[in-house]
Amino acid sequence: MIGVGFGDLATTVAYLHAANLFKTYTLHRKRVPVLRGVSLEVAKGECVAVLGKSGSGKSTLLHLLGGLDRPDRGGAGAGKISVDGVDLASLRFRSLDRYRAQSVGFVFQLYHLLPELSVLENVTIAAMVKGGSIGASTRGRAVEMLGEFGLGDRLAHRPAELSGGERQRVALARALINTPPLLLADEPTGNLDPATGGQILDLLDAFRNRNSATMVIVTHSMDVARRADRVVRLVDGVVSTA
Amino acid sequence: MYQILLNKKYLTGKVMPLLAALAVALCTTMVLVVWSVMGGFLSTLLAQGRAMMGDVAIHWPTTGFAHYDDLISRLEEDKSMVAGATPVIETLAMASLPDNRIEGVQVKGIDAASYARVVDFDQTLWWRPMTEALPRDVERRDPRLDPRSAERLSQALADARAMARPMVPGGPAVPAAITGIEVTGYSRRSREGFYNINEGLLRPQPDGGVKSVGSFAPDATITLRMVPFDEGGREVSLVPGVFPIANEFRTGVYDIDKRTVFVEFKKLQEMLKMNGGTVVTRDQADNDLFAAGSPKATGVVVPARATTVLVRAAAGVSPDALRAHCTKVYRQFAAAHVRGVPPPEMVESNNLIRTWEMQNATLVGAVKKETAMVLLLLWLISFVASFLILAIFWAMISEKTKDIGTLRAIGASGAGVAGIWIIYGLVIGVIGSVLGVALACVIVVNINPIHEWLGTALGLYVWDPRVYYFTQIPSKVEPVRALVVGLSGVMFSLVGAIVPAVRAAAMKPVSALRFE
Ligand SMILES: Nc1ncnc2c1ncn2[C@@H]1O[C@H](COP(=O)(O)OP(=O)(O)OP(=O)(O)O)[C@@H](O)[C@H]1O
Ligand SMILES: [Mg+2]
Numbered sequence: 002m003i004g005v006g007f008g009d010l011a012t013t014v015a016y017l018h019a020a021n022l023f024k025t026y027t028l029h030r031k032r033v034p035v036l037r038g039v040s041l042e043v044a045k046g047e048c049v050a051v052l053g054k055s056g057s058g059k060s061t062l063l064h065l066l067g068g069l070d071r072p073d074r075g076g077a078g079a080g081k082i083s084v085d086g087v088d089l090a091s092l093r094f095r096s097l098d099r100y101r102a103q104s105v106g107f108v109f110q111l112y113h114l115l116p117e118l119s120v121l122e123n124v125t126i127a128a129m130v131k132g133g134s135i136g137a138s139t140r141g142r143a144v145e146m147l148g149e150f151g152l153g154d155r156l157a158h159r160p161a162e163l164s165g166g167e168r169q170r171v172a173l174a175r176a177l178i179n180t181p182p183l184l185l186a187d188e189p190t191g192n193l194d195p196a197t198g199g200q201i202l203d204l205l206d207a208f209r210n211r212n213s214a215t216m217v218i219v220t221h222s223m224d225v226a227r228r229a230d231r232v233v234r235l236v237d238g239v240v241s242t243a
Numbered sequence: 244m245y246q247i248l249l250n251k252k253y254l255t256g257k258v259m260p261l262l263a264a265l266a267v268a269l270c271t272t273m274v275l276v277v278w279s280v281m282g283g284f285l286s287t288l289l290a291q292g293r294a295m296m297g298d299v300a301i302h303w304p305t306t307g308f309a310h311y312d313d314l315i316s317r318l319e320e321d322k323s324m325v326a327g328a329t330p331v332i333e334t335l336a337m338a339s340l341p342d343n344r345i346e347g348v349q350v351k352g353i354d355a356a357s358y359a360r361v362v363d364f365d366q367t368l369w370w371r372p373m374t375e376a377l378p379r380d381v382e383r384r385d386p387r388l389d390p391r392s393a394e395r396l397s398q399a400l401a402d403a404r405a406m407a408r409p410m411v412p413g414g415p416a417v418p419a420a421i422t423g424i425e426v427t428g429y430s431r432r433s434r435e436g437f438y439n440i441n442e443g444l445l446r447p448q449p450d451g452g453v454k455s456v457g458s459f460a461p462d463a464t465i466t467l468r469m470v471p472f473d474e475g476g477r478e479v480s481l482v483p484g485v486f487p488i489a490n491e492f493r494t495g496v497y498d499i500d501k502r503t504v505f506v507e508f509k510k511l512q513e514m515l516k517m518n519g520g521t522v523v524t525r526d527q528a529d530n531d532l533f534a535a536g537s538p539k540a541t542g543v544v545v546p547a548r549a550t551t552v553l554v555r556a557a558a559g560v561s562p563d564a565l566r567a568h569c570t571k572v573y574r575q576f577a578a579a580h581v582r583g584v585p586p587p588e589m590v591e592s593n594n595l596i597r598t599w600e601m602q603n604a605t606l607v608g609a610v611k612k613e614t615a616m617v618l619l620l621l622w623l624i625s626f627v628a629s630f631l632i633l634a635i636f637w638a639m640i641s642e643k644t645k646d647i648g649t650l651r652a653i654g655a656s657g658a659g660v661a662g663i664w665i666i667y668g669l670v671i672g673v674i675g676s677v678l679g680v681a682l683a684c685v686i687v688v689n690i691n692p693i694h695e696w697l698g699t700a701l702g703l704y705v706w707d708p709r710v711y712y713f714t715q716i717p718s719k720v721e722p723v724r725a726l727v728v729g730l731s732g733v734m735f736s737l738v739g740a741i742v743p744a745v746r747a748a749a750m751k752p753v754s755a756l757r758f759e
């Protein structure tokens with residue numbers, strides 16, 4: 002299972018395997034092709050940074066990998082995504098929901114925190130969605146994690162009372178609370194100053210080392226790209242590894 | 244359960260759910276108040292009517308039918324069906340009221356003893372000594388409470404039971420009348436529900452003068468002019484009868500209290516020449532009304548007649564079951580008196596064996612239709628209101644589409660997300676319905692004081708006893724109705740929530756996330 006191979010796709014089974022992904026949006030009868038045959042392999046425990054111009058389809062790709070959306074079918078696209086040996090196309094309804102709840106931690110570009118919930122509740126709700134009810138240990142873990150993220154004194158605050166960077170850290174804590182084997186992060190340091198961003202990256206590294214988690218991180222930051230095991234670029238709807 | 248956590252947040256500290264619950268509450272209140280009042284109105288009408296008129300009447304109008312005694316004993320044979328039966332003569336009369344007004348009234352000849360077994364007549368007799376005031380008469384101004392009147396009132400009650408009263412004080416008792424309390428115009432209902440005895444009413448007199456008339460109906464007399472018919476249905480001549488008024492009765496059904504006069508059965512039978520015996524009759528040749536010749540005695544013995552036999556059902560027997568029983572008994576009765584009584588086919592085809600509800604089909608039907616109409620309108624309004632609730636929920640849920648996308652993205656299922664809104668609708672529905680039903684109960688129970696208050700404060704008397712049939716607005720909430728309305732309120736809110744909830748659940752997570 003483990004093993005990174007670029008040249009020999011046929012013999013190596015990656016943790017995350019995306020092949021020939023197409024995604025075209027149709028807006029007002031105009032077809033907007035965004036992904037035009039993206040293929041990506043990520044090994045278990047590997048951290049891949051995805052770079053690309055704004056509007057190049059980075060978020061779109063992440064959504065497909067996270068099971069939030071499906072790649073195009075038919076036509077040129079016979080795309081396939083498999084994670085830990087499971088073909089996402091074969092997952093329907095509850096099993097796809099379970100994949101999102103159990104296997105993926107998602108950090109959204111726009112945080113997407115629930116405005117009515119406190120910081121702490123925004124983190125623990127992910128555990129509730131995954132496991133029904135939560136115990137004191139989960140809550141303790143959330144408090145601890147938020148403390149590490151520098152939000153220890155903001156637990157009862159609402160997202161609206163936080164800065165962009167603080168919200169981003171809450172979103173990151175929410176993504177990590179279930180210790181997912183796969184972390185998909187859409188510009189997790191986009192709103193952080195280099196120092197704080199660096200701290201967050203340290204925490205991410207620690208998390209990855211502890212749990213041998215696999216990570217795909219969309220970023221514009223060269224800091225992040227430098228720390229990643231590997232960098233891929235999205236150009237004109239395909240991955241270029243230059 | 245994240246659904247409960249989210250509902251706690253969504254339901255508190257927001258105006259929208261409060262408005263939705265309020266909308267539900269107002270709708271349920273409105274429907275339940277109207278249903279209770281209108282429905283209470285109908286059931287009071289039926290109950291009062293039944294209590295006053297028996298459950299079933301076997302009726303042969305105008306001429307009446309013979310051998311009613313036999314019919315009554317046949318009916319009373321089956322104690323499991325019939326609690327009692329009594330003969331009644333019904334006719335119309337021009338009544339000269341004590342103040343010289345002339346009004347058309349319905350005269351009923353009743354046999355006090357057996358009549359009381361069939362209808363709750365005794366309890367409707369108004370003038371009687373009382374010690375306990377009516378609920379609303381807190382100042383105890385009811386003249387019946389005055390100990391100085393006790394003796395006179397006891398006398399009036401005794402007179403009513405005997406249906407006899409002396410024409411002049413100290414004179415011999417003669418057959419008396421019992422008038423509905425609204426007939427003479429002497430007794431004026433107060434807001435508290437009792438009747439005042441008017442002092443010194445001035446009435447114009449036939450000679451052009453004005454006279455101050457007495458004020459206590461049981462001191463007065465009433466003259467009834469009636470048209471007797473012979474057994475062939477031909478009118479004989481107008482007969483006047485002067486009756487001392489023994490007492491007044493009140494059923495609470497305004498139409499009855501305004502238009503009915505009871506007199507003693509035998510006396511009325513006699514006046515209407517229905518008492519039988521060897522009477523003058525006409526032979527067949529004279530059947531043509533315009534033929535010359537006068538009635539001549541034929542020596543034929545004609546049995547006494549009554550226009551109606553009223554029957555009371557035994558406990559637990561429905562009016563309809565009793566009616567079927569009466570029809571059966573009537574057939575046997577007619578078979579025993581071939582040619583002597585109206586044939587059963589005619590009685591049945593003319594629908595002359597009727598329950599109280601059937602006899603008063605116009606009134607009952609009108610009230611039923613009115614109730615149904617108003618309820619229909621209210622359900623329609625509630626239906627519209629449920630769209631309002633739907634709109635509120637739609638807005639609420641749309642506002643939360645992004646949250647739904649987020650929840651879906653972190654792994655919540657469509658059903659789980661829909662569950663949030665179903666709980667939301669359920670909570671709003673339950674709170675709204677409970678509030679609404681409670682409010683309705685408070686309103687209905689206090690509807691008479693509220694009405695009274697509207698009357699005194701705003702001069703707005705909605706419930707005019709001259710328009711409606713009761714002097715009190717029915718003020719009982721049937722638990723079943725409260726339950727039906729409450730559950731409907733919950734259901735409407737649930738449906739209002741389910742529609743947008745399902746839409747939200749069916750949304751793709753990304754579309755929900757990108758929703759602005
Ligand atoms: N639902 C949609 N309907 C139509 N077009 C869409 C939709 N979602 C994304 N797009 C288009 O797809 C393209 C790629 O969008 P995406 O969000 O993946 O870009 P991105 O690489 O994440 O950009 P950025 O760095 O600015 O976040 C954009 O041009 C966008 O307009
Ligand atoms: Mg993006």
